[in-house]
Amino acid sequence: MKNDNNRGSVTVYLILVFVVLVMLITGVISSLRYEAERVNSETTLHLSQEAAFSKYFRPLLEEYGLYYYISEDEDGLEADIMGYFIKNQEHISKLLSVRPVNLEIIDKEYALDKDAKNVKEQMDAVVKDTIPAKAIDNFKKQIGLFEEDGLDNSGELERISDDIKEAENDAEKEKDMLLLLKLVEGITVVGEKIKCDDDYVKKAIPGNVSARNAGVDSPKVWEAVKNKKWNYLTLLEKVKKNALLGAEGRNAVFPVADIAEWCDKLERILKVTREAEQTAKRVVGIKGGICNPENFVEKLDENIRILNRLIGLSKITQPKSRKDWEKIYVEIDTCIELAKTYHVKDLRFDYSSLKTSDVENPLDNADGKLCGLFDLLVQDTSDISFAAVMEAGIYEKLAKSSPETFSKESAIDFEDLDSVTDTLDECKNDGIFAGMGDELMKYMYIDEYFFDYETGRKTDAGKVTDTDKSTYADSKTEPDRITEHALKYETEYLLCANKSDRENLESTVRKILLLRMGMSIVYLVSDQKSKELAYGTAACLVGFAGLDALVRCVQYSILAVWAYEDACVDTAILLSGKKIPTVKTKDTLRIEFGEMLLFNKELIASKVNSYQESEKGVTYGDYVKLLLMGVEDNKLIYRCMDIIQFNMKKNYDSRFSLQQAVYGARVRLVCDKPYYYVANSSFSYE
Known part of the structure; x- marks a missing residue:
């Protein structure tokens, strides 16, 4: 009886041990299955997310080297990821398969996020991956010419402006004296x-x-x-x-x-x-x-x-x-x-210092035109593009970036020294090289992917012809990818952000002319002979000896006209496709003092036609690249996005918008069978 009891106790004990072992084994198996299903769901989720993002907008990659998933439908990306997840589950053992109940996108990174940081990063990557080092070195060397030759003349222009203001202050009473002569005696002395x-x-x-x-x-x-x-x-x-x-x-x-x-x-x-x-x-x-x-x-x-x-x-x-x-x-x-008591005879002026001469006033032939310059500087304007877009500055507005403002003045009033000094302020180029160094890649990208007036002239509706492809021999990318460009002068748009090619071109030409005018006036003011010629004419124009401050004011007005007209010829040469030296010297001065009175469109044309191109120099395109370096970094990227969107709409999808361009996302998946758990995954194109 006792032995039976012992055997019974052993049996119960063994059963309990067996149950415990079974429970342990079952727990381990369940834990392993849970972990396997969790790993499976997270891996499958990540693969599904990658698969969904592989549906990037292919034309955007092929044309501009940019990866983006275009999400026209708010729930489109979620549906794509969930669809791929369910499809991937079909190839997994039922033992490890899970049932998703909800997929949520926690966060998306769009093209415009973080000041379009991912757009800029992709541009940099495209340049590093596709453009030969030789081409990058050549780009740096050409832009470097501006720095080597001392283009930054802001200090000299500031000193000239200060001198003009000082002369103007000194001349205020002298001007009033001549005004009094005009009001009382009724006369104005002009030359002879x-x-x-x-x-x-x-x-x-x-x-x-x-x-x-x-x-x-x-x-x-x-x-x-x-x-x-x-x-x-x-x-x-x-x-x-x-x-x-x-x-x-x-x-x-x-x-x-x-x-x-x-x-x-x-x-x-x-x-x-x-x-x-x-x-x-x-x-x-x-x-x-x-x-x-x-x-x-x-x-x-x-x-x-x-x-x-x-x-x-x-x-x-x-x-x-x-x-x-x-x-x-x-x-x-x-x-x-x-x-009879009205005072006339006793309102006398002393005319002993009055001088009249047959000198002609250079200011009479200067209209200081700043708008519509292209018509003045180019003989044949029939091939100028009139392409335009419906809206400009799209992504600047979306990013709430303040749009760049441009002077609305149609001309420089050379007789108004305030107008002259305001113009000299615009001629300054301080800080224009801020884009050099580490930031160079975006300018290389623009140079590779966007047209300007110089390259646009070689195209037909924005497409480079076979004979011009040799220009891009060092490049891995072809510039004739897009069938038709919304704007022909794309780089000029990046500078000015106007709706039409014509407006952008004119604004760009104005910027170049002002840079050249700054170079010219700095040289003229430093050249003693030029100053003496202007002073002598000014003294004759003032008409009275002893009014030195007023003579200096007129002298500066004459020098400003001279610099403007010289800059017009320089700019016309650039627009003709020729190089010019960056430095202004006696040898590179285009307008002689005596030619100021003859200045017109025909004179400019004759100067351009007779110009012998220098071996070392800069082109219109080089000046455009230089000017781009003065555009605020974020604005430049936003305007690139505008151009890209214009062309995608025109050539591929009229509904295309970079607002819907997704660069990356974080997603969360909730499963309820066989267990409840949450899987997370992140993906971006970087």
Whole structure:
């Protein structure tokens, strides 16, 4: 009995041990299965994600070397990944298969994210992988010419602007003195000519018109003004006689219309006199002037009082009785006596320093055109592209980047030194080399994948011809990938972001011209002979000796015109496809001083045709590359995205948008059978 009990205990013990072992084995198997299914689900999820992203937009890769999954449907990527996951599960043992219940994309990285960082990284990778080192070295060498030759002239331009401002400040009272001459005497001295205004203080003379009564002691000045002088007492004397007849009861008519016209003339003179008085007050105390401003202030104030009194005659109406005529007679007689006191002879100017010469004013032939320059600089503009897009600056706006603003001025006013100094500020190129060094790759990418005017001229609708492919011999990528480009001048768009090729080209030409103008004026100001030529002409144009500050102002205006016209020829040469030296010297100055008065489209064309291209130099395309380095990095990438989108829409899919371009994603998968667990996966094209 005892042995039976022992055997029973052993049996129970063994059963318990067996159960425990079975449970342990089952647990281990379950754990292993769970782990296997987890690994399987995560591996399958990652493979499914890779498979979904392999459906990148192929034309984008083939044309621009960029990998992106284009997600037109918000749930499209999720559906693709889930579809591949389910399909992959079909090839797995049922023992290890899982049942997904939900797939969620936690995060997507789009092309525009992080300031389009992934776009820039892919551009860099394309350059490193596809463009030969030799081509990169050549690019660096060509751009390096600008630095070697000292293109950065911002310091010199700043000093020139400061000198102009100083001269302008010194010349303010001298300008006012000449303005006073214009307002009071009515004259402006221009070279050998003396011009006379229609309305001025000394136009009205109370008596016979003569040089003596007008207080003019210069025969040249008198010859210029005598035909504009007016004895304003003549009408009053006539009216006085009529008034006397009326007062005596005889037939008489008051000339209401004539008096109204007479008063209207005085109104215009009064307006000028008030301005002259204010001008005279500003020049009080000036040394070496051509008049006595203190005396002028007093006399002009009295003239204003006299004119106001005389203009009151316009209120007189046609008299109805002898008594009315008597009143008019007294009024007219009083006004005549008052009019005789009008100051003319004692408003004298000293003309002893007056100089007139037959020098012509270079400013007369300079319009300072900054818009529409292309028509001036190129003889045949018939092949200019008129392609345009519906919207510009798309991704700058989406990224809320402030758009670049450009001057709306249509021309430089060379007679306005504020306009000249503002233009010199635009000529500066400080910081333009900020894109060199580590940032060079994006410029190489642009050079490889985008057209400019220079390369666009060799194309037909944006496609490079077979004869031009030799230009790209060092390149692994072909520039004739896209059948048709939305814009022909793509690089110019990157610079200016206007809607049309024409606008972008004109803005780019303006930028190049201003750079060249800066080079030219720095040279001209440093060259003693050039400065002397400009100063001599300026002295003749001012017309009076002793006004040195004013002469310097005109001198700078002439030098600015000279630099502008010289830059026009330089820019026209670049647009013709030829190289020019970066440095401006006596040998590279295109316009002689005497040619400034002959400046026109024909002169530019003859200069371009006769130009002998230099071996060492830079092209239009080199200047465009240089200017790109002055564009803010993010804006440049956004504008590249614009061009890419324009061309994808035009050639492949009208619905294409880089807003929908997905570069990577993080996903989460929830499974509920045979176990509940969550799998995660990340993928990007990097």
